[in-house]
Amino acid sequence: MADALLELDSVVAGYGATHVLRNLSLKVFKGERLAVVGRNGVGKTTTLATVMGLTRQHSGAIRLNGQSIDRLPPHMRSQLGIGLVPQTRDIFPSLTVEENLLAGVRNGASIEEAYELFPRLKERRHNGGSKLSGGEQQMLAIARTLMGKPHIILLDEPLEGLAPVICEGLMEVFHALSTQGKTVVLVEQHTRLALDFADRVLILEQGAIVLDASAAELKANRDLLDRHVGVAVK
Numbered sequence: 277m278a279d280a281l282l283e284l285d286s287v288v289a290g291y292g293a294t295h296v297l298r299n300l301s302l303k304v305f306k307g308e309r310l311a312v313v314g315r316n317g318v319g320k321t322t323t324l325a326t327v328m329g330l331t332r333q334h335s336g337a338i339r340l341n342g343q344s345i346d347r348l349p350p351h352m353r354s355q356l357g358i359g360l361v362p363q364t365r366d367i368f369p370s371l372t373v374e375e376n377l378l379a380g381v382r383n384g385a386s387i388e389e390a391y392e393l394f395p396r397l398k399e400r401r402h403n404g405g406s407k408l409s410g411g412e413q414q415m416l417a418i419a420r421t422l423m424g425k426p427h428i429i430l431l432d433e434p435l436e437g438l439a440p441v442i443c444e445g446l447m448e449v450f451h452a453l454s455t456q457g458k459t460v461v462l463v464e465q466h467t468r469l470a471l472d473f474a475d476r477v478l479i480l481e482q483g484a485i486v487l488d489a490s491a492a493e494l495k496a497n498r499d500l501l502d503r504h505v506g507v508a509v510k
């Protein structure tokens with residue numbers, strides 16, 4: 277199999293002295309669409325935050341293109357091409373849409389690219405961040421991360437709390453990003469949508485990967501999914 281773009285090898289990480297990830301190992305391959313699912317509190321957000329350098333890593337290794345990144349601060353990981361869209365969205369409420377985007381511009385990115393992907397943001401470009409709907413805020417959070425020109429984009433529950441029609445629109449955007457050659461890692465509670473999007477799915481339980489399967493395998497084996505993710509699979 278090809279070399280991994282991103283690799284976590286026996287990573288133990290958490291907050292302060294607390295261990296949330298317990299020997300977590302995973303690989304993400306270039307151009308892949310990977311979904312990470314699991315019950316609440318199993319460590320999905322912590323996994324993405326650890327890749328970005330936002331937690332305390334106690335042991336193990338994180339490599340990007342084979343190079344160790346686990347001692348690098350978050351902004352350097354971002355410069356190397358990792359982009360995180362946090363669950364909290366983290367847009368600047370007092371800045372306009374355009375100012376939020378400009379604040380994220382790196383590596384010669386153009387905000388016109390963001391407007392092409394999200395025409396709604398262009399219409400709203402002079403609106404303050406706090407005046408946006410939840411869906412628009414999520415679009416802005418994604419667009420701002422894209423202004424860093426990431427090769428790999430980590431999406432933390434981007435559909436949370438959004439209307440079905442908005443979710444569908446965002447899923448189309450994720451497909452478009454994948455078609456453009458970006459590697460997409462999607463953490464999502466909407467398991468059905470995640471499975472429709474992904475090539476491969478990882479199931480996380482208590483800070484470790486308990487299942488690594490193709491989306492097709494999991495779709496054909498609902499029992500497996502229900503056992504690990506819960507009967508209320510959305």
Ligand SMILES: Nc1ncnc2c1ncn2[C@@H]1O[C@H](COP(=O)(O)OP(=O)(O)OP(=O)(O)O)[C@@H](O)[C@H]1O
Binds near residue numbers: 294316
């Ligand atoms: N900042 C923090 N400080 C201390 N503990 C935390 C912090 N953030 C999360 N935790 C704990 O780490 C564990 C894993 O949380 P995490 O948010 O990674 O799970 P998750 O799978 O993303 O859950 P959810 O689906 O609810 O977002 C939980 O027990 C949580 O309480």
